[in-house]
Amino acid sequence: MKETKILTEKLSLFYSEKQALKDISLEIPEKRVTAFIGPSGCGKSTFLRVLNRMNDLIDNVRIEGKVYVDGVDIYERNIDVVNLRKSIGMVFQKANLFPKTIFENLVYGPRINGINDKKALDEIVETTLHQAAIWDEVKDRLNENALSLSGGQQQRLCIARALAVKPEIILMDEPASALDPISTAKIEELIHDLKKKYTIVIVTHNMQQAARVSDNTAFFYLGELIEYDRTTKIFTNPSIKQTEDYVTGRFG
């Protein structure tokens, strides 16, 4: 039984008066892949963004309840959000590389942490590109514009960029939804490798992907956590009827 990395207690989120998340309590184990599934608009991406406080960047958002990472309440007053985000990496739905070279994109994170030594940066670049399984494809093109890569390559580069700040947790918000099946397969393979070292939380609207890739799955509907269990159980023998209806395709 793996240790808990992230724990939420009755987490609710409000956009002004409208409640988007209702009393979500869940435990995410370390060095596993946890998937959030559910139909569009059910709050899974919103909940993901609670974990690294990206929702703070939106106006009129209010949180109730608690979120603990490694036992620390991350919404406590004296928590430094900037440091928090350095310890939790995020990969977005569409690759959002900066209009700079591949090298510059990768070293952006280390640079803002004060690492400027060329040798150290080169090492970081090589390590993360290997971890993201894209080293061979770009090792001779490090000084080219990152936007010249294909969609799948860009997304894997985003993963490498997130790894460069040495997070312990990686959050992925529908990372393969904009990609073709071959690139998707490469990303799923990557996730499988990464979970040996990192805690991964992935939001996906593709149920088959969740079944392929995750150890635990949480089913969200209309802002509530309906069921959370081992992936095999959710997809073969769910306890709640709503879960069963969703995974068998009766709605969504």
Add this chain to the structure above:
Amino acid sequence: MIDLTKKHKDIPGFIFINLVRLIFGFLVLLLFLILGKIFIEGIGVISFEFIFDEPRNNMTEGGIFPAIFGTVAVTLIMVLMAVPLGVCSAIYLNEYAKDTFFTRIIRTSVNNLAGVPSIVFGLFGLGFFILFIGQGIDEVLETGLLFGQPALIWASSTLAVLVLPIVIVSTLEALNSVPKSHRDASYGLGATKWQTVKNVVLPQARPGILTGTILAISRGAGETAPILFLGAAFFLPNLPVTDLCIGDYCIPMINPAKQFMYLAYHIFILATQSANPTKTLPLQYGSTLVLITLTFLLNITAILFRYRFRKILGKL
């Protein structure tokens, strides 16, 4: 895990972000100081007489009515020329033109026209409108030297060319904001392009066009350099009006061939060439206050209009 409770020291960020805030605040403060000063010094002079009376005693007394009248007359004719031309240009660029080399050149010309120095417009007005067109008209109509000299019509024409980019850009923005789906619906019902433009696009674009017109008027009223030698005068005994008589009935009409007084020009001369600067200083502030109030009212109206216009679209 990184110690999350240790505060991340971002001293440079703190300094620079607050520096930027300070700079912006300083600019706003400066704006209000200038406006305030003009208001305080000028308000004492403003009276019914000041606005509606003629200047007397070598500009040291009296009012500035002819300058206000001249400004209104010139900008009125300017708008009558610039708005139809600008709107039709924008309609072509947005509704009819394909993305060819030719249309790109036209768009570049619009941007370039916006960047031409105002004094160069003055030279253009002199060289083209007065010397070429004006003298040409005089030759053809054999009117001697009537149109081939500084006159209201040429000032209006030159200012019309100057504000043309403003009208075009505002209209383009207005046309662009009409959703494609509305045009598609019209075509789907079997309407021609012109019918679509006339009945679907233009009515929705009207507020934007109005905004552009107001901004053009404000710009035209504030310009001095182009009209320096196109007909503006410091003191004229009469308004640029003549009576148009049909039988016994005479209507006073703006005479485009006459010279005129102009508020912006008046301020310039008062400030730099008045015979008695101490006596005229209050009048300088007063005239400036009137001009600023005029341009500001116009600008604020245009901004409010555009704000409401965008809000309505946002809700659609």
Add this chain to the structure above:
Amino acid sequence: MTPNNQESDFFNKAANSNYGKKIRKSTRVKEGFIKFFFAVNGAMALVFIILIFVFLFKEGFKALEHIGLIDFIFLDRPEFDGTVNRVYEWYPTSEEPRYSLIPLLLGTLLTALPATIISTIFGVAAGIYLSEIANPKFKEFLKPLIELFAGIPTVVLGFIMLVIGASFFNELLHPANRLNAFIAALGLSFVIIPVIASLTEDALHSIPNELRMASYGLGATKWQTITRVILPAAFSGVSASIILGFGRAIGETMIVLMASGNAANITSSIFNSVRTMTATIAAEMGEVSQGSDHYYALFFIGIVLFTITFFLNLIAEVIINKMRKKNTF
């Protein structure tokens, strides 16, 4: 497989019905005229630029017939002691008319460059504030404030600098001349800051939010995101705004006419009075007789002015277009 007679029925219908007539009736001719009408209007902006070119050059080039091109740069004056003095002066109304544009060019630069430098600092800062730092609700109200700034007539700004600014800085700095390039540059800044601020804000605002999210997600602070991601990405837009601001500074007339002192000296101190090209045309055109050398010389200055601003505008436009093509977001 349709049997032959059924097929011919289908096509025979067309020969007898009105449908064919109805959908063939052409609106093309009328629409063609309308399109042509609008196209003519559309081309007018181009026509006017060409006309400005033509009529400026028509009068201005006549200057070259009467005054040599070299005379627009310097005049070699033989002195009493036999030496020859190379003079760079603009003094068309003296007995020995001098037409050197050098003092005027210097005057323009001495006012436009400091103005652009000051305005870049303040304008880009204001643009950053509006786009990245200001509360979005406030911004609705603040951006129009900058536009109001831009709406102040230049004659009013010249008046302010003449009446208030000059005295204020005279007390503070004790310059060589009360009205000088520095005062004029300050006045110019009031015009150019809104230009740069507005265009910078547009450029920064058009950078997609995804990039900001990526930067924050990696744990960057707001200032790091602005300086390392947003500003570099908007670099061409901001540069174009500075170039346009510079062009505006060069072309401004009323402020320099009223506040720069109007002395056509060659000087390197911004606390001396100077004369710009624009002020020269504005001040002297009213007093020349048509057809005189002086008259043509003023048009020649107009050509120089127009050419400079034309190219500055063109460069800015090219930069903006290249930026639009590169940003394949």
